[in-house]
Amino acid sequence: QVQLQESGPGLVKPSETLSLTCSISGGSISTYYWNWVRQPPGKPLEWIGYIYDSGYTDYNPAFKSRATLSVDASNNQFSLKLTSVTAADTATYFCAGIVGGAFETWGQGTMVTVSS
């Protein structure tokens, strides 16, 4: 059974870059399209983008090129970088694997606060 674990700083300063990594265990990196989804406090879930093991990516246009996903197949990890963060980027960030349009497996999430 695939398990996902997010890691990264819990506090980021405004205008800086948020960087998170998702470690995959118990399965192949080729099993899913790998996604980042976030949930600001009190708000619904929001899809950020996905990456496949080939490096193919797709993004939510709402992030206007601020988001970059990358994959490290040798270490079974994928990552998110979100540039020029503001307080509006404060959220719990989840990594998730999608197949057939459904997010089948999720990490537990990591809370990121944007504040000086």
Next chain:
Amino acid sequence: VLTQPPSVSGAPGQRVTISCTGTSSNIGAGYAVHWYQHLPGTGPKLLVYGNTNRPSGVPDRFSGSKSATSASLAITGLQAEDEADYYCQSFDSSVNIYVFGTGTTVTV
């Protein structure tokens, strides 16, 4: 983009339903609806995929349906452990993104 009631409640053993209303560019365009259960401090759990299908291990008390531009999740035989937030999810072709519902808190 997908609208859900903020909350529903029911007594143990009762049946509750959660609606998910979309538009002609998502549910109405034929894209599948999926449902998730979300408990605090954990990642969401897939409950129903492809409108009506349950992953292995999900009790048959949970069932999904879809019609026109909306979908529903029904929970029968409500149990205390069902208290959670529930989200629907689909794909929207107007902006080519995966979209989630506004979320519904179920209280038992």
